[in-house]
Amino acid sequence: MRRLVATAIVLSAAVGLAAGAAAREGLRPAAPQVQRQTGPDASRMRAVAHLALGPGRFNGDVWVYRGHAYVGDWSFSVAAERRYCRAGPSDGVAVVDVRRPAKPRLVSRLRIPAGTWAEDVVVYTARSGPARGRDIAAAGLQICGGPRTEAGRFRGVVLWDVSRPSRPRELGRYSSGCCTAGVHSLEVRHRADLGKTFVYAAVPYSERPEAESPTGKRDRKGRGDFRLVDVTDPARPVETSTWGVERDAPDLEVRTRGCVPLSLGHAAEPSADGRLVFLSHWDAGVIALDVTRPERPVLRGRTTYGAEEDGDAHSASYDERRRLLFSADEDFCDGEGAMRGYGYLRVYDVSNLEAPRQIGSFRTPRSRGGRRGNYLIHNPVVVGDLVYASWYADGVRVIDVRNPRAPREVAHFVPPPGRPGKPTDAQVPLGGTEVWGVVVDRATGLAYASDLFSGLWILRRTG
Ligand SMILES: [Ca+2]
Numbered sequence: 001m002r003r004l005v006a007t008a009i010v011l012s013a014a015v016g017l018a019a020g021a022a023a024r025e026g027l028r029p030a031a032p033q034v035q036r037q038t039g040p041d042a043s044r045m046r047a048v049a050h051l052a053l054g055p056g057r058f059n060g061d062v063w064v065y066r067g068h069a070y071v072g073d074w075s076f077s078v079a080a081e082r083r084y085c086r087a088g089p090s091d092g093v094a095v096v097d098v099r100r101p102a103k104p105r106l107v108s109r110l111r112i113p114a115g116t117w118a119e120d121v122v123v124y125t126a127r128s129g130p131a132r133g134r135d136i137a138a139a140g141l142q143i144c145g146g147p148r149t150e151a152g153r154f155r156g157v158v159l160w161d162v163s164r165p166s167r168p169r170e171l172g173r174y175s176s177g178c179c180t181a182g183v184h185s186l187e188v189r190h191r192a193d194l195g196k197t198f199v200y201a202a203v204p205y206s207e208r209p210e211a212e213s214p215t216g217k218r219d220r221k222g223r224g225d226f227r228l229v230d231v232t233d234p235a236r237p238v239e240t241s242t243w244g245v246e247r248d249a250p251d252l253e254v255r256t257r258g259c260v261p262l263s264l265g266h267a268a269e270p271s272a273d274g275r276l277v278f279l280s281h282w283d284a285g286v287i288a289l290d291v292t293r294p295e296r297p298v299l300r301g302r303t304t305y306g307a308e309e310d311g312d313a314h315s316a317s318y319d320e321r322r323r324l325l326f327s328a329d330e331d332f333c334d335g336e337g338a339m340r341g342y343g344y345l346r347v348y349d350v351s352n353l354e355a356p357r358q359i360g361s362f363r364t365p366r367s368r369g370g371r372r373g374n375y376l377i378h379n380p381v382v383v384g385d386l387v388y389a390s391w392y393a394d395g396v397r398v399i400d401v402r403n404p405r406a407p408r409e410v411a412h413f414v415p416p417p418g419r420p421g422k423p424t425d426a427q428v429p430l431g432g433t434e435v436w437g438v439v440v441d442r443a444t445g446l447a448y449a450s451d452l453f454s455g456l457w458i459l460r461r462t463g
């Protein structure tokens with residue numbers, strides 16, 4: 001095996017937290033640290049292909065649809081001086097033809113306004129409305145660089161027609177409004193019963209106190225962190241409803257905890273029929289909302305953390321067949337006044353939505369702590385009896401969850417460390433292995449992973 005020894009510098013806390021939470025809020029980033037690794041480190045999984053997606057580019061989440069992979073881009077703003085925001089036009093979403101998986105080919109980019117980034121992207125075929133039959137890409141945009149209180153700057157969701165992926169065409173936009181950074185993550189579901197299509201979006205910090213706002217909150221209209229947006233006509237998205245812990249569930253007890261003590265709506269995971277949504281809400285746990293009536297979300301229940309735990313509910317994947325929720329805590333802290341070890345996968349039995357119950361968990365050995373680095377889970381996705389999880393410095397982990405009380409790893413792949421080709425902000429030395437997202441093409445069984453620095457990896461299980 002080719003042996004790569006690389007030294008890379010990771011500004012640990014800035015990496016995921018900047019996208020997710022606290023670093024943007026002025027949390028002191030950890031001191032730069034050296035991450036040494038030999039790679040690729042793989043078990044029962046091999047790379048079919050790897051594609052770097054451009055110099056100076058940081059990669060966000062990944063999606064695969066009809067022979068094409070879509071990779072978002074990433075930026076951040078941390079406090080006043082520590083900032084990475086691409087100068088000039090943003091890179092947007094990279095569209096890669098993967099019909100020949102061993103020879104992936106970049107065919108286009110979904111362009112976004114300067115000073116924004118498109119971390120999360122979903123692609124689907126419209127089933128109703130004026131775009132019926134067209135393939136649509138929806139990306140969540142956040143602003144970076146410059147004050148977020150500039151009301152005229154767009155942030156929200158952009159939708160493109162990608163029926164011809166090499167020739168994308170913008171169709172419409174949903175503005176999430178001033179003065180949050182924008183839409184951090186999103187999912188899309190069709191409501192067969194209503195003949196409508198919705199974006200389930202998370203707009204973190206909508207409810208964060210802000211003195212100069214007329215609502216007293218960061219969102220100038222006083223909306224919550226969850227937004228349900230009707231995109232049945234992608235040229236004219238309409239916000240159907242919003243839900244926030246403070247405005248809609250003021251009696252819910254929220255105890256912030258650990259080294260990132262916050263409560264924010266970070267990601268929304270809908271059920272297949274779109275009537276239910278699990279809102280990962282950091283230290284407030286994962287909140288189940290019934291959106292059968294889209295204009296009126298109803299709180300059903302939530303998960304809770306033990307007294308000594310860090311919290312940091314970041315994202316989740318719902319196994320509808322078994323009524324199980326696989327949830328990821330984005331906990332960057334090993335001790336440091338909080339629980340030992342980094343964030344990991346939890347399994348909840350949500351058959352009773354009013355009282356979800358944790359029945360299992362999975363950690364990689366290094367996520368147990370004792371070693372510096374981003375050895376924490378990022379995004380899980382259920383695929384049959386498996387969970388594929390992107391796990392930052394621990395790469396991609398494939399976990400057998402047939403017995404949800406005792407998940408066990410069956411394969412993993414840790415890409416070798418990468419570095420951005422052309423760092424454009426000397427204040428943010430970055431590099432290493434930081435796997436952001438993973439999806440599986442069910443037709444081929446291939447996994448597509450995005451790494452913050454090294455780009456797109458196409459992976460095949462070998463055992
Ligand atoms: Ca916390």
Ligand SMILES: [Ca+2]
Nearest residue numbers: 333339340341
């Ligand atoms: Ca911890």
